[in-house]
Amino acid sequence: MIKVKKTMNSNAILAIDEEGEEYILLGKGIGYGKKIGDAIEEASINQRFIPLKNSSIKEYMSILEAIPAELLEVTRKIVSEAEKELNCQLNPSIYFMLGDHLNFAIERYKNNISVTNRVFWEVKNYYPKEFEIGLFALKLLKKEFGLILTEEEAANIAFHIINAEASPNMKGDGMNYSKLMSSVNSIIRYSVNTDIDTESINYHRFITHLKFFAERFFNNSLLNEDNNQLFEQITLMYPKAVEISFLIKDHLESIYSTKITKDEVTYLAIHINRLLNSQRL
Template identity: 35%
Template sequence: MIIKKIFNNNVLLGEDENKNEVVLIGNGIAFHKKIGNHVDISKIQKKFVFDTTDLNEKFKQLFEEIPVQYVELCSEIVDMAQKELQVQFDSNIYIALSDHIAYAIRRYEDNQVLKNALLFEIRKFYPREYKVALKALKYIFHDTGIYMEEDEAGYIAMHFVNAQQNGEQMDQTIKVTKIVDDILHIVEYHYQIKLDENSLNYTRFVTHIRYFARRLFTEGMSHQTDDTLYEQIRNRYPDANQCTLKVKRYIEENYNVSITKDEMTFFMLHINRVCARDR
């Protein structure tokens, strides 16, 4: 493997025997080295190999725009988060989270603390990611000496959520979170109850809404319909049907999409199940 570009003593861009570009991190890996020299394999501590040219270019630009220590910090946080959550993140997280951490540090240095309007919802709907994000704040404090508020943990948690959705855009993840929260409020207001967030039925309902919302923004709604089942469920659970009609109206008015009878059937079943034991 040869050196194509040197970012600093600890980071370089290499080219392997198959002409693939790789970003390598290691203590002193580029010290006293020049372009064209062979890489000391024994000093490689972290290797980034991206499957698209676009990602490679973005990653190279990242090193030119932010301090390398933040990329290294992001790498440590990602490794920790993947172990804690037992997942494999999409490669985009190295770019998105490194950039976010660098920006957040600059903001805190300038005493600009951004409040996270969705913090309550993030803690409620993504508790595992949020817990790991709090741990990430400790990594940042240890590395930079900057103590960040819980609001920042909310933003980092959304990066963890985003990276588990095959590169789903961050703004889309935020929209999904809002839809989940809004629909739950519609249900609670309709039935005049507070749903049991610790129940399995609640978890199932939230999961259903999440997938529904992602289909809303990506695949779109299915046009297949089972009128017989829809009529049976509508007649069996009239209260759940009225609540589902409110959900349908909310989706139509806010996202200009009309949900199918099949989707309404699923909503009626979930709403009836989650509310039956909470009244």
């Protein structure tokens, strides 16, 4: 028997089984009116996740709690459509990563921040099925929230779907990844002269971004599209975050003799700003 351990929102709960294993369960209205200890009907479960003893899933749970119930339901519909059209089961992390991406996309939309998709053409032409799912997602977001997003956002959504079609395996030396991420964290802590709340949602978001940055860094595939307009916009809006990004750039270039592109500095600044805001620094 599966019982409620914590209700995150009306569409997501943390559950525990008879053997003490914890799971995240999704389902429309699955958490509505539920109390700790209530039994969960198997038929109401749309997706069971792997046990939460996995540390990365604990991070994802924090992200999931920040996604509004209505957006989580839209995310579930997009994933369901993708699995039907692609005839495959996507990696369960898609619920966290896509949901968080959509939540951030809405935030960017409200603040009139436009982020160019560097692989728009490739996604649209090489992954037509996934791109169609992205277009389906845009229609759903317009219907549910009144958002009018560009086709580039459809490609962003498609990119998450593509990543979820196969189990993600980070390439390269794990020790190098850890050292890079540790040094970046140290620079941020030094710059703000205070400890960072490592349990905050935006910290987990930032770490997720750092993991992908590290992968690009060590595989010589850094973003490089010379988006000067976005860089200038972010420099004006988030000067402190940009300053820290350049400290990180200078440090990594001196250690690894690898040039950090302006695009990477820009996206680092965006995520650092979210982290600083969450810390109220």
